[in-house]
Amino acid sequence: MISRLIPLLLGVLFFHTTRAQPGVSQAQEIRKSLVRITCTEQDVDYKVPWNPGAVGGGVGAGFVIEGNRILTNAHVVSNNRFLTVERQGDPKKYVAYVKYIAHDCDLAVLDVENPDFFKGSSPLPLGGIPEIETVVSAYGFPIGGDLMSVTRGIVSRIDFQPYTHSGIDSHLAIQIDAAVNPGNSGGPVMQGGKVVGVAFQGYSGDQAQNVAYMIPTPVVKRFLKDIEDGRYDKYVDLSINYFKLVNPAQRAALKLPDDDRGIVVTSVAAAGSSAGILQPGDILLSLDNVPIASDGFVELDNDRIEMTEIVERKFKGDTVVFQLLRNGQPVTAKVKLKSAWPYSMQANSYDTPPRYVLFAGLLFQPINRDFMAAVAIDDLRTRYYYNFYITEELYTAHPDLVVLSSILPDPVNTYLGQFQGDIVDSVNGKPIKVLDDLASALAENRDTYIIQFLGGGRPAVLERSVVEAARKRILDRYNVAKEQNLANPPAR
């Protein structure tokens, strides 16, 4: 069991809807606060990173919350270039913009410049977690309809689920049996006049029928609290792997009583909150005085839920306290929480154009999940480095895995084809940890640049005179708008 789960289900995000169809309007109170969001988005192009990507768009839902703000899903407004919002009964489209966005929990807050937009609306109050088997109503604009749609369903499960938008995060989610469809995204799910969730993902029809998920209010409230200081700090994480202690021999060998309590720490990420505090082999008995069962669950709000939920409700800089056994001795350990940056490499990224360096027709890019999806890298070593980046802590030597992703053919690089897909290890003997290291090494004023790739094959040798002579030729021939983009490096 790991504290962050790699998603197992292929969710469908309920966003894009293009087809309009007549709807039936019903006079409901909710209508005043429901918002139809039209997003014009632009993708990024990892294959030609200096190119602006394709423009597309879609319709999603949102709702008014206190402070004249609109709450919606991050995936409804990601990569947006232009946003408009509408309310039923007002024919006008209002320009909106993203004030805060949290890709790790798929939530966003929008502002509308024109305060007229909010006239007659009333902020929807946030409720708690609905009981299993109770009925909820989902509001939105499924299949692109202009008019509000309501569907009803039953709360069928409350558990951690992978959040498909980031692709790597898992948080609490509520499963509902309701017809929720694209266009419902960001819309409120109501019970007893209160918001109990934000509809956000489901399964495609060939995987499961009528199973949809909503983001429950603990996640929503956490997001709204996080942004109170004017900044979104992301989720924090223990950054440990732990293992359930249910095997009788294992418990006996560790001299644990047969009381179904305690889990063992198996690894502690060097880049995470627990580094230097927790150790592999530590047996965690309680977290913030809540006993930890041998399967990693805790009792919280009369529910059994994964221990992680206690951490999920905290913020950057908060601490948690473990009671643990280390070499049989009781120990108290305080962990100050922060986010675990290496995970972001394996998450979907949004709203940031690709970073890259083009040198002598060689395109260097740091690997991330979107890059791997867009650029087919067959190289076994590179695939290994990507897959084991976190578990083998490969990020310590290479926070960026900078690969030679493609080559714009030119006489200067005609013998360098073999290196395509390889990870840069050093330039002129200097280790390349991040893309900026590569950019500055290649900007040095020297006669020869020696690029060494991981695996220790022959170096790629580039002579400055040859590179300079080729430079304009390559830029013109391949219509390169800009030789590098180093902006917006991920926080580390």
Next chain:
Amino acid sequence: MTRHFFSIRVAVFSLVLGFISVALAEEKPVATGSPLAVVRVNGTTQAYDFFRPWGKKPAASKRALGAILPGNKVLVTAEMVANQSYIELEKAGSGEKVAAKLLAVDYEANLALLAPEDPKFLEPLSSLTIAGQVKTGDRLDVWQLENSGTLVATSGLVTSCEVGRYALEDYGYLLFKITAALQYRENSYTVPIVHDGKLAGLLLRFDPRSQTVESISLPVIQHFLKAAADTPYRGFPRAGIQFEPTRDPQLRRFLKLPPDAGGIYLSNIDANTAAAQAGLQKGDVVLSVDDQEIDPDGNYTHPVFGKISINHLISTEHYVGDAIKIKYSRNGEIKETTATASDRPPQSYVIEPYVYDRAPKFLLLGGFLFQELSRQYLREWGTNWQKDAPIKFVYFDRYQSEIFPSDRGRIVFISHILSAPSTIGYDQLSYLIVEKVNDHVIKSIADLDEALKTPIDGFHKIEVSDDPKVLYVDAHTVEADTTALSKQYGIPLTSRLKE
């Protein structure tokens, strides 16, 4: 885990049928004034199942056409005899049969030498002498037998002689490429190829679309036969180097190489190999071998075959024990050294490149199945094993000389977990590499067996490289657990410590 069966790569004969009309035009029956110099070879092979190492896969039969050589011997491809349970020779005309024994086999060069158990069996037949020389432009005959026993020859032109891949991924030797239109006949595992009635090659694979035969080449056969005369058989020398071309002018200037000379850049040198012992280092540029200049792509000029890879010179022209003179450049300085040609048996690798005729070692402890990692195990994922098998194992296999430069021993891992009382809570784990057991470093299944004799405080402590890092098994109950499991799952054997 998806179940796949490994099948030896064979000529693509099943597709040949569509080309019969073309093929017929080039076929001719061979005049049989003298007795045939070929014999049918019938084999039953049964490979070990590396996913269930206590058992074997279903038996399969293969038919081949062996070339009879002087001295009562029959030459076939190694693919024909791999994992053989029984081999017999059959006279084409009479159908008379006799059991055969294996004299020598080389899976890397894909050659095997058989002899009849009854030495008189082949006496009425003639034998093939070895051809003198074959070169591009020669016409060769591919020999096949009709069901009636009539020998049919399909003539083809040798279009190139070059070093290429043989039956296994990592092994390349000289190949003859011959344009010929073959039709399917049942003895497809080995087909002799002759030049003027003398043995010149054995069919390695056939592509019906391009009508190209790739043939094990004469020099490789000659090398094998000469080496097979010695006991024990020591195969083809291996240089133990990986090299890269030096065509790139910018690289050449950096390496201080003259612009018009040749040379290959040594990108890796395997430990304990001829190259390492001769003092060669990564980054050296080898300029000549035995005074034969090497071009920037790694070719030398052979008097018969023209430009071919230096691999041929080292592996086939030389024999184990030969001295090989090497001239190389290090930082622009020209040096010379002598390497002693040595072979590299598969057992010398951390992860064996192939395992034939040998049973996989394993040990079942409670529900844990321990095995030694080999590429044969990875091949159980099927033809796409390099993508489908666990990426860490594939990575270890591919880069083993880089990752395990010293004596790592074997990689012992938990390949499968059978649900049992001892594995409660462990059942979601997979492919764990075992580092230590009861504080003993584990480099083989035998090490594991030894380590299990000394439990700690009544428990076996199993340390693995991945999470959860440490597993415990109750030493008192696990034996009973193993026995119960073997009954429950019908496992006839709970360990095999030796091959």
